[in-house]
Amino acid sequence: MTRERFIELVKQEQEGLRRFLLALCEGNRDDADDLAQEALLKAYLSYDGFVERFKFSTWLHRIAYNSFIDYTRRQPPPTTDIEQATEEPNPEDTNTYQYDTLYQALEGLPPNEKTAILLFYMEGKSIMEIAQIMLKPMGTIKSYLSRGRTHLKSILNHDN
Amino acid sequence: MTTDNDIKQLFDDFRLVDVKDDFIRQLDKKMQVVDMVREEQHAASRFYTLFAATCFVVGLIVGAGLLYLALFYPIDWTMLESWHISTNIVLFLVQYGNVSLSLVACLAIILGTLPWINNDSGLSVSIFC
Numbered sequence: 526m527t528r529e530r531f532i533e534l535v536k537q538e539q540e541g542l543r544r545f546l547l548a549l550c551e552g553n554r555d556d557a558d559d560l561a562q563e564a565l566l567k568a569y570l571s572y573d574g575f576v577e578r579f580k581f582s583t584w585l586h587r588i589a590y591n592s593f594i595d596y597t598r599r600q601p602p603p604t605t606d607i608e609q610a611t612e613e614p615n616p617e618d619t620n621t622y623q624y625d626t627l628y629q630a631l632e633g634l635p636p637n638e639k640t641a642i643l644l645f646y647m648e649g650k651s652i653m654e655i656a657q658i659m660l661k662p663m664g665t666i667k668s669y670l671s672r673g674r675t676h677l678k679s680i681l682n683h684d685n
Numbered sequence: 686m687t688t689d690n691d692i693k694q695l696f697d698d699f700r701l702v703d704v705k706d707d708f709i710r711q712l713d714k715k716m717q718v719v720d721m722v723r724e725e726q727h728a729a730s731r732f733y734t735l736f737a738a739t740c741f742v743v744g745l746i747v748g749a750g751l752l753y754l755a756l757f758y759p760i761d762w763t764m765l766e767s768w769h770i771s772t773n774i775v776l777f778l779v780q781y782g783n784v785s786l787s788l789v790a791c792l793a794i795i796l797g798t799l800p801w802i803n804n805d806s807g808l809s810v811s812i813f814c
Contacts, residue, residue: 528716536709543708548699562712569716627699646696674692681687681695 526572535565538582541648542589548643549593551628560596564589579657586648587658590640597636626681633680638673641666744793751790 539561546557546564568575568588575584631639640659644650652670656663 528713528720531716532709532713535712539708544699558708561708562715565712566715566719570719627695630695643696646693647699674689677692678687681691 526569528569531569531572534581535585538585539565541582542585545586545643545648546589546593548627548631548647549640550596551632556596560592561589564592567592580654583650583654583657586644586650586654587660590658630677630680634673634676637661638669638676641669642673642677645670740796744796748790748792748794751786751793 542564543557543561546560547554550557550560564585568585575581579587631643634642637659641655644655644658645652650658652663652666655666659666661669
């Protein structure tokens with residue numbers, strides 16, 4: 526696999542991948558893009574291990590999801606810093622404002638449900654593809670989706 | 686009351702988020718660096734393969750030569766006795782000299798073979814460097 530060919534393949538997939546990571550990182554674009562680059566480099570390095578029975582997009586999402594899990598493990602535990610709590614959001618970050626409702630709703634979801642919901646609704650992945658990305662049985666994914674929907678509805682209703 | 690359609694709409698809106706920037710260009714740069722590192726690793730690997738092959742051949746020749754000498758050119762005992770040195774000490778040295786010669790030969794073969802076998806595992810590097 527040449528670099529040029531890989532870049533061609535990635536050009537078609539990068540938007541979805543970055544959107545997925547952006548939502549997982551709750552609007553933190555820098556972290557999301559760093560993770561996307563990290564995942565794509567990993568994919569480039571291990572392209573020989575790509576199994577044809579997976580879609581390229583599914584394979585990339587799986588690597589990205591694993592990178593995100595590693596990233597969450599690296600994060601320090603949340604602190605209740607008064608300065609941070611009262612910190613005003615940056616008005617220039619229009620995306621954070623624009624998709625505030627979504628991020629707030631996603632924040633209230635458990636990580637597995639959030640991932641399944643994002644892959645299903647935002648990326649349009651099938652349940653089988655989500656199962657391959659998250660390495661969980663299809664029944665578990667259905668359960669995540671069902672519970673995630675219920676949670677999401679209750680969060681959105683509560684907000685409204 | 687939030688419906689399934691509301692949830693779909695929420696994500697449909699998010700799908701329009703703009704991600705067009707120099708992401709691919711940055712990625713391409715990083716991949717170039719990765720390619721360079723990979724090329725260097727391949728060059729190093731080729732060097733160690735050659736190094737290991739040389740060690741193997743040299744080890745084999747030296748080892749075989751030493752074994753040949755040890756087996757087919759035994760010490761001339763009468764010569765040793767004529768040196769008027771304590772016979773026991775000389776015998777001891779000669780006997781263990783032959784043994785150690787054989788050991789050196791085996792060691793040379795093993796050292797020549799090891800990096801060849803473990804070329805990909807990096808063991809060759811740790812042994813010789």
